Amino acid sequence: MPRPTNGIAAATTDLSKVYGSGDTRVVALDRVSIAFREGEFTAIMGPSGCGKSTLMHCAAGLDSPSSGSVRIGTTELSTLNDRQLTKLRRDRIGFVFQAFNLLPTLSALENITLPLAIAGRRPDQQWLDRVVAMLGLSQRLGHRPAQLSGGQQQRVAVARALASRPAIVFGDEPTGNLDSRAGAEVLGFLRDSVRELGQTVVMVTHDPVAAGHADRVVFLSDGRLVDEMTRPTPDRVLDRMLRLSGENPQTPGVRSR
Template sequence: MSHAAAFPAPARATAAVAARATDLSKVYGQGETQVVALDQVSVEFGRGRFTAIMGPSGSGKSTLMHCMAGLDSISSGSALIGDTELTGLNDKKLTQLRRDKIGFIFQAFNLLPTLTALENITLPMDIAGRKADRDWLDRIVSTVGLSGRLKHRPAQLSGGQQQRVAVARALASQPEIIFADEPTGNLDSRSGAEVLGFLRNSVRAMQQTVVMVTHDPVAAAYADRVIFLADGRIVEELYEPTADAVLDRMRLFDAKNRTS
């Protein structure tokens, strides 16, 4: 699958940083049961860029995303969203940060079944007591192709349409950064491609910042950059990836793991 014609290749350099980890470590347990999930990871996520995080099971990719998003605590090092340092924030401040500066898209759509698509999209802002920017909301709804489905409840929508609602919800509050954890994992290939295209377009046309954890080389090829993790460390980065190039890297890592 190729999408190069629809989306021109990005420049590699970026002036602004949406999120940054510095010597970030995450350790679970103690003594003989201790597991180092992240081992002094340092990485930057450029504003207006789409980054995919890949690696074998247990490599730390989901842990990195959860620590950067304030969903999991950090053992040592630092994590910043914009200029805000996550370490040391209390639960109230973390909740406020996630609500105001971060968008989330998960494999499970996490929609409330009793609410319409529009109500699900605006729910985080409603909870925060903020009015949605109507022009921005209309643009988001149009971008993800939901204009005719806003009064439908989740049960009346296909899986792909439900994930589009989740994408629109993540974009609606104009967050600093969106974290997507296997966002196409529950979708067929066509619906998955549509959702990835919407994320890609949000980066290109709206300067949104997206960080996505995925195991799928085709999904990773929608990103500007792919970061590969192994044993809690970043082992390689790939810019302007293609699905074949990503797959080649993954095969190389598998071969190294079998011989080590």
């Protein structure tokens, strides 16, 4: 498989999201511009309420910005109607959430291929076999969710996100419901999907250990991008988070470290 070209899988420009008005007005995102490169694993971090999940939801087309633009590849999301946006999310974006969101009456394989079946598409069997093998699910495909551990269920959710060969996978606290061992396994599989499959992954997390699996960590505070770190380690991320918790940036921008 060709290595990723490090083009742009998704990007936001001057992205703002405001909830409410008057005394109840809350600025969740304040002119955030960021690019997520192909074949890269990015973690989004920051204090509670800083806008992490809002940024991910807007970048993934799950929520609409108040102003600014969002692109998946070269497609500007604001130009799409509801049907086109639904198709783009189904065909070009994968999602992994804290809740596994598996259907209890379906087998692991049926859960993995469900989005493709809904779209009337057949899976690329070679790709699917590779994803299933990488995630260690080959002997579990006939099992229903109740017959799987939490870690195994989240692996099924990861396989479902990867099955359509999406342009980008978004994860919102994907290990939040797992113990440390199962969480480390799932993070390792996400890491492997980037390294071995050329996948692009963007993950929201509050956990410095989880962020240590990424290629890059971006930090938000009060709805603004305030810092970026490459080749992160849990200790470096934790140190930056501790310092960030006392900061209140007055101007938008990213400070390199």
